[in-house]
Amino acid sequence: MNTLPQQLANGLLLGSMYGLIAIGYTMVYGIVQLINFAHGEIFMTGAFGALTVYFYILPDGTTMALAIPLMLIGGALVAILIAVGAERFAYRPLRGAPRLAPLITAIGLSLALQEVVRNFYPGADRTRAFPGLDTTRDIGSVTIKDADIFLVVAAVVCMATLAFFVRKSRTGRAMQATAQDPDTAQLMGIDTNRIIVIAFAIGGFFAAVAAVAYGLKYGNVDYRMGFLMGLKAFTAAVLGGIGNIYGAMLGGLVLGVAETLASAYIDGIPGMQQLGGQGWSDVWAFVLLILVLLLRPQGLLGERVADRA
Amino acid sequence: MVILSSVLATGALTLTACGSRDDNGGGDSGDNGGGTTLTIGVDAPYTGENSTTGLGIRYGAQIAVDDANKNKLVPGVTFKIKALDDKAQPATGQSNATAITGDKTAVGAVGPLNSGVAQTMQQVFASANMVQISPANTNPQLTQGKNWQTAKERPYKTYFRTATTDELQGSFAAGYAFNDLKKKKVFVVDDKQTYGAGLAKIFSDQFKKLGGQVVQTDHVNTGTKDFGSLVTKIKNSGADLLYYGGQYDESSLLTKQMKDANVKIPLFGGDGMYASTYISAAGASAEGDLVTAIGVPADTLPAAKDFIATYKSKGYKGDYGAYGAYAYDATTAIIKAVKAAVDANDGKVPSDINALRSSVVDGVQKSDFEGLTGKVSFDQYGDTTNKQLTVYQVEKGKWKAVDTGTADLG
Numbered sequence: 001m002n003t004l005p006q007q008l009a010n011g012l013l014l015g016s017m018y019g020l021i022a023i024g025y026t027m028v029y030g031i032v033q034l035i036n037f038a039h040g041e042i043f044m045t046g047a048f049g050a051l052t053v054y055f056y057i058l059p060d061g062t063t064m065a066l067a068i069p070l071m072l073i074g075g076a077l078v079a080i081l082i083a084v085g086a087e088r089f090a091y092r093p094l095r096g097a098p099r100l101a102p103l104i105t106a107i108g109l110s111l112a113l114q115e116v117v118r119n120f121y122p123g124a125d126r127t128r129a130f131p132g133l134d135t136t137r138d139i140g141s142v143t144i145k146d147a148d149i150f151l152v153v154a155a156v157v158c159m160a161t162l163a164f165f166v167r168k169s170r171t172g173r174a175m176q177a178t179a180q181d182p183d184t185a186q187l188m189g190i191d192t193n194r195i196i197v198i199a200f201a202i203g204g205f206f207a208a209v210a211a212v213a214y215g216l217k218y219g220n221v222d223y224r225m226g227f228l229m230g231l232k233a234f235t236a237a238v239l240g241g242i243g244n245i246y247g248a249m250l251g252g253l254v255l256g257v258a259e260t261l262a263s264a265y266i267d268g269i270p271g272m273q274q275l276g277g278q279g280w281s282d283v284w285a286f287v288l289l290i291l292v293l294l295l296r297p298q299g300l301l302g303e304r305v306a307d308r309a
Numbered sequence: 310m311v312i313l314s315s316v317l318a319t320g321a322l323t324l325t326a327c328g329s330r331d332d333n334g335g336g337d338s339g340d341n342g343g344g345t346t347l348t349i350g351v352d353a354p355y356t357g358e359n360s361t362t363g364l365g366i367r368y369g370a371q372i373a374v375d376d377a378n379k380n381k382l383v384p385g386v387t388f389k390i391k392a393l394d395d396k397a398q399p400a401t402g403q404s405n406a407t408a409i410t411g412d413k414t415a416v417g418a419v420g421p422l423n424s425g426v427a428q429t430m431q432q433v434f435a436s437a438n439m440v441q442i443s444p445a446n447t448n449p450q451l452t453q454g455k456n457w458q459t460a461k462e463r464p465y466k467t468y469f470r471t472a473t474t475d476e477l478q479g480s481f482a483a484g485y486a487f488n489d490l491k492k493k494k495v496f497v498v499d500d501k502q503t504y505g506a507g508l509a510k511i512f513s514d515q516f517k518k519l520g521g522q523v524v525q526t527d528h529v530n531t532g533t534k535d536f537g538s539l540v541t542k543i544k545n546s547g548a549d550l551l552y553y554g555g556q557y558d559e560s561s562l563l564t565k566q567m568k569d570a571n572v573k574i575p576l577f578g579g580d581g582m583y584a585s586t587y588i589s590a591a592g593a594s595a596e597g598d599l600v601t602a603i604g605v606p607a608d609t610l611p612a613a614k615d616f617i618a619t620y621k622s623k624g625y626k627g628d629y630g631a632y633g634a635y636a637y638d639a640t641t642a643i644i645k646a647v648k649a650a651v652d653a654n655d656g657k658v659p660s661d662i663n664a665l666r667s668s669v670v671d672g673v674q675k676s677d678f679e680g681l682t683g684k685v686s687f688d689q690y691g692d693t694t695n696k697q698l699t700v701y702q703v704e705k706g707k708w709k710a711v712d713t714g715t716a717d718l719g
Contacts, residue, residue: 003541003542003544003545006541006544007537007538007541010535010537010538010540010541011537011538013537014535014537118356118357125356125357125360126357126360126361126586127558127561127586127589127590129589129590129592132569132592134569136569136570136571143570143571145569214534218534218535218562218565218566219565219590219591219592220562220590224357224532225534227532228532228533228534229534259538260537260538261538263538263539264538264541264542267527277526277527277528277539278498278527278528278529278530278533278536278538278539279501279527279528279529279530280528281538282530
C-alpha cells in the first residue's frame, strides 16, 4: 500500500493547526515586534472555553451541528478576552521598555495561565474529555475524520477572511500601515493602540478556532496542551517569515508535513534507522528550521528586516 | 495454681492499666517516648501526567498510617504523612527526596511511581541511610543493577519495592499475547523513558523467543498529542497487536487515533496504563485493549476489602486499583520496622534518628507479614517475593481481570 497520500494528509492537517496558531504570533510580532510566548496558553484557554460551553452550558444531547458554532463562540470569547487583557495589562505598560522585558512577562503569563487553569478548572489537572467528531471517511486511499474536515474548512475560511479583511477593509489597511511604521501611522491619524488590540484579538480568535479543532480531533484537552503546540506554531511563524500572515500559514503547513514525513520515512532509509520514527520528528522539524534560517534568514515569505532593526 | 493465675491476671490488668494511662497522659511529659510523631514521606505525581495512579499511592499510604495510628501499632508513636508531588519529573523527585531526608522526624519513604524518577532518588536515600519502598517501580535496574541480565548486583541497600519487575511483567505479557491471544505479528512502540523502553525491550525479546515476529518498532516523545504518522505506519505494517511501553497519557491518545483511523488491533501495555484515566481519555476506542499489572486484582483480595471500603468512603481521588494496596503494604512494612526498632530498644523510640533510620532499613529487609496484597517480604535485591501478575482487558468501559499468574522465564 502506498502510504504517501495518507502521510501527506496527516502532515497537512497537523500543519493547518500550527498555521492557525502561528497567525497570532505573527500578527502581534508584525505590529509591535513582540513575541507573545503566552499565545500557546491563549490557545489552551480557548479550548477550555469551548469545553465549558459544551459541558456546563449546553443541555445534554445537543447535536454537534448546533454545539460546534456555540463552542467556537465560547472559546473565542475566552481566548480574545485573555489575549486583549494580556495586551492591556501585561504588555502595554511595558511598551517602550527594552524588548527583553515583555518577553519575560510573556513567559510568566504563560505559566500563570497554566496554573490558573490547573488549579481552578474542575478536573483540569488531568486530561479532560472533549466531544469528538470521530466518524471516518475514505477519500481515495486517504482516511480522514469529520474533525479533520472541520479543521481544513475552518483554516481555509479563516485565512480567506483575514486576507480579505487586511487588504480591503479600512482597519486592515491601517494594520498594514502600523506594521510598516507605527510612528508615521500614528501621525497619519491611525489609532495604533486600537490596531494593536485588534491584532491581539484576531490572534486570539484564530487560536480559539485551532483549539476547537484540536479538541474535536483528539477528543481531549489538558492544561499543558498549549506549550508544545505554541512552540511549534512559533517555529512555523519564524519558518514562514515572522510578521507575514501568509508566511505563518505556509510555515505551519511546511512544518507539519516535514515532521510527519520525517517520522514516517527517515527510519526506512538505510543507515538512518536510529534517526527516524515519531520520537525524532521534533528534531527534524528544528533541523529544517535551522536550514531555512541559514539559507534565508528572513524566513520563507519574510522580507528583509535590516532597515527595521 | 488458681492463686498463681489470678496473680498473673491481676498483674496483667495492672500493666494494661498503666499502659492506657500512659497513652492518655504520657504524651506531654515524653518520659517514655510516648507521643512521638514520626513522619513517612510519600512521593508520587499528584498533578499532571500519571497523577491518577500517583494519587492512589498517596491515599493508600494515608490509610495505612491512619490504621496504624488507630490500632496503636507502635505504642506511643503517632505517624504522619508528608506527601510531596514529583509531577513525574526526575529532578523534582530528587529535591523531594532531599526534603524528606532533611526532615528529622522522617523514618522512611514510600514512592515514587516512575522508575525514571526513582533513579534520581535512590542515591539521596542511600546517603541518609533511609529506607525507600516503591509500590510501583518495575524497572529491573533499580534493584539488580545495570547489568541485571548477566550479573545481578544490588546498587542501594535502602531501596525496596512491593512491585515486581518488568523482566517478569514484559515476559508475562509476551507469553499471554503469543499463547492466549494467538498474536503472531506485533508492532512495538515505547516512550523512551526508563520504564517504557525497558518494558518494551523485554516484551520484544520474549515475544521473539516464543516464535512471534516483531514487525516494526517506533518511539514517541512524552507530551506528544498527534500520532497521525505513527498510526499510518502501524496500519501499513500488517501487525495484529500493538505493544506499548509507557504511560496512559500518550497511549490513550494513540489507541484513540489508531482506532479512529480504522486500525482495529488491540493495544497491549504495562501497568503504567492501568488506570481509569486511560479509559476515560480514549473513550470507546479503549474497548478490548489490554494491560498487565502487578499483583492480583485488589478487589479479589479478601484482606483488601476494608481498605477499598475506606478508600471509597473517604472519597479519595485517584486509582487505588493500580498501586493503592501496594502503597498500603509498603507503608505498613516501614511502620512494622519502626515497631521492631522500638521493641528492640526496650519499648522506647531511639532518640538518635540516624540509628532509628538504620534499624528501620534492617527491619524492612526482614519484613515477613501478610499484607493486603499477600505475603510481604523482600529478597536479597530488595525485590518483592510476591511475583503475581494479572492481565486486564477493557470491557464495557471498565478494566476487567482476565488472567492471573506469573511469568515463565524459561
